[in-house]
Amino acid sequence: MALNVQWCCGLDVATLENLGLSLGADVPLFIRGVAAFGEGVGDQLTLASFVEKWYFVAVPPIGIETRSIFNDPELKRDSPRRSFSELMSLPFYNDCEPIVRKRFSIVEKHILWLLKYAPCRLTGTGSCVFSEFDDEASAYQLLSKIPDWMHGFVARGVQVSPLYRALW
Structure with missing residues (x-):
């Protein structure tokens, strides 16, 4: 762009x-x-x-090749196809998360730590993990608690990309 x-x-x-x-x-x-x-x-x-929320994002020190997760024989392949409105009305579930947690202990470690403070989710096939907050202060409060072995940041979800706004 x-x-x-x-x-x-x-x-x-x-x-x-x-x-x-x-x-x-x-x-x-x-x-x-x-x-x-x-x-x-x-x-x-x-x-x-979407309502613009705030996110704490934990960044494990690894990269995960998407193809390796999609090629894993244990990946659930019979999830029903759902419309956008159905997905938004149901609890979140990521079929890739059990595979990533099993194969990458460092991601599992990040998830288990985050779950002590807030619900969290895997970003697609990983490796980042995030927690959602209604306000900036809550996201930064979690960031202030991270242990020395963890890296993370706070970001605001937006309806329109700042890059898109700047270029168009």
Whole structure:
């Protein structure tokens, strides 16, 4: 997106999304720059409206290759396909989390620590883990408690990406 502006290419968002898809799954979601529900490989987007929350994000010192999780024979593969509205009305569940927790003890360690203070979730296939808060102070309060072995940060969820706002 930035190069599109810097080099005065003049490509529209739809063209950039198609180019982004060749780079990898979910890239079109980030190019669109707004809160959305992505299906397929992140190319089928439904705009979504969320209450902007605050997040504490724990960053384990490892990377997890998405392909290795999706290729794991123990990954649950019979979860029912659900619409966006169904997903938003049900408790959150990530089919990848049990696999990641079993295979990566450091992620499990982060999850167990966070669960002492707040519910937490795995980001996709990991490796980051996050907790959601209604206010900034609560997120920073958790950040102030992290042990020496943990790295983390606080971020605000937004409806529109600051990069998108700056470039368009």
